[in-house]
Amino acid sequence: MRKADIANEVYERVGISKKEAAEIIETVLNTIKSVLQKGETVKIAGFGNFVVRSKRARKGRNPKTGQEIGITPRRVVTFRPSQVFKKFVNQS
Amino acid sequence: MTKAQLIEAMSQKVTHLTKRQTEMIVNTIFNSIRQSLANGGKIEIRGFGSFKLRSRRMREGRNPKTGSQVHVPAKRVPFFKAGKELKEIVNG
Numbered sequence: 001m002r003k004a005d006i007a008n009e010v011y012e013r014v015g016i017s018k019k020e021a022a023e024i025i026e027t028v029l030n031t032i033k034s035v036l037q038k039g040e041t042v043k044i045a046g047f048g049n050f051v052v053r054s055k056r057a058r059k060g061r062n063p064k065t066g067q068e069i070g071i072t073p074r075r076v077v078t079f080r081p082s083q084v085f086k087k088f089v090n091q092s
Numbered sequence: 093m094t095k096a097q098l099i100e101a102m103s104q105k106v107t108h109l110t111k112r113q114t115e116m117i118v119n120t121i122f123n124s125i126r127q128s129l130a131n132g133g134k135i136e137i138r139g140f141g142s143f144k145l146r147s148r149r150m151r152e153g154r155n156p157k158t159g160s161q162v163h164v165p166a167k168r169v170p171f172f173k174a175g176k177e178l179k180e181i182v183n184g
Contacts, residue, residue, distance in 0.1 A: 001125070005124075005128075006120075024102070028121060029140050044122055048170070077178055079143075079171075092139075
């Protein structure tokens, strides 16, 4: 499933054009991204939380050459699915 | 940011739709991602990231309170991998 398929779902359910649906999805994603950019958590009830976590500097290795390289401290986005989401994908 | 705040922020950006419609759109986006994963699909949103399911084997766990052994069945868990653009944004 890709963005266009989600736009299609929105088009079918909400009755706005596919083009407009695609634009709004883009706006939703950009809004989420700008919140994460600030380091803030995005909590979507029934879905999960997008959390920005800080990683310390550490030493890594190039798995191909075995050469040691420094990995700079960085921030990463992790997703913690909600209980509802976890249950949802396990019902058969 | 919570989902309610996301809907609020969206309805200020998309002024020609009612808040009710905006709410439906936001819900449809997350519901369709959830549904697609539950059906065994994979979601790829360029610039944002991808969602897929990861399998967890069954294991014997322990109730941390009582110490008694409990059987944890095999299950699937939703997994999100941040896309290139999102990774860069949080490190900007």
